[in-house]
Amino acid sequence: MAEIGKDIAKAKQLLESGELVGLPTETVYGLSANALDTEAVVKIFETKNRPSFDPLIVHTGSIEQISEYTESIDEELQKLADKFWPGPMTLLLRKKPIIPDLVTSGLDLVAVRIPDHPMAMELLLSLDFPLAAPSANPFGYISPTQARHVQDQLGDKISYILDGGNCEVGLESTIIGIEQGQTIIYRLGGTEVSAIEQVVGKVLILPQSSSNPKSPGMLKSHYSPLKPFLLGNLEELAQKYASSGVKFGILSFDKEYPHLKAAERIVLSKKRDFYEAAKNLFAGMRYLDQTDVSVILAEELPEEHFGKAINDRLRRAAAE
């Protein structure tokens, strides 16, 4: 199994010798490698069982470092960089040739971000290369928000996981780019749309569940538990399963639904706090997936604040 620890020097040494390290960030844990070393990047795809058409996000510790790997940045995107970095936002920028084609799956744009996590930051600033890091889960499964989640699924394939505690945000970064002067959101995430619009005006949110996506990782079925995951009205769903004698778990926003005969229940935020709900989402889904229920029943959140981004994850988890 992988060692879990807080030894940044050890992580640095492993990364410098072309190995993978589990990386805490404020959004989710990443599976990181030297982004400039194609052989190390190959290991990421193999370890996650990720198709090579799904490009990776490159992480750096500063805007100055990003300019070593990307061409000039559009004025609108620069405003977002100034406002939200370090933070849960990824920008699509024109790449310089130093970034291997494997990282971008052959695209001209590279996804970059500066994570807002003290350990990740210290590590990144100590390295003389950026880190490619997708979420540290097997392709298609729920993203990890604790070191133990990484251990549970990839622990037999990597040697070290940096333990940075529970991820504060709990949703992946918001992915933003610009096409013909129009700012576009390709993935809803940890930076809120309304905050983005305060900086650059109205943005276009691309439909999030295309099966032939522009952002290739945005496949319809993603973030999926292994158990059947059903999304809808909890009262109706629970009634159906209770009458057929199937053991079910429920994942609800704020209410406990004490009258429903669930074997297990997770409430994302009793006080209807969207930040808290986001932070608890993936850990809650994982928990229910690992208990002995046969099916997980869940409800959508109101489409406000992080509700849209959370519903996006729930719908994908429920997709066939």
Ligand code: TXA
């Ligand atoms: O918060 C996050 O973004 C986390 C942490 C670890 O930083 N990372 C993450 O990576 O969520 P991943 O690989 O699970 O998702 C990255 C998404 C994929 O859907 C991918 O298709 C998209 O970013 N992406 C990466 N490079 C792209 C590019 N050049 N053009 C369009 N989409 C890109």
Ligand code: MG
């Ligand atoms: Mg992912």
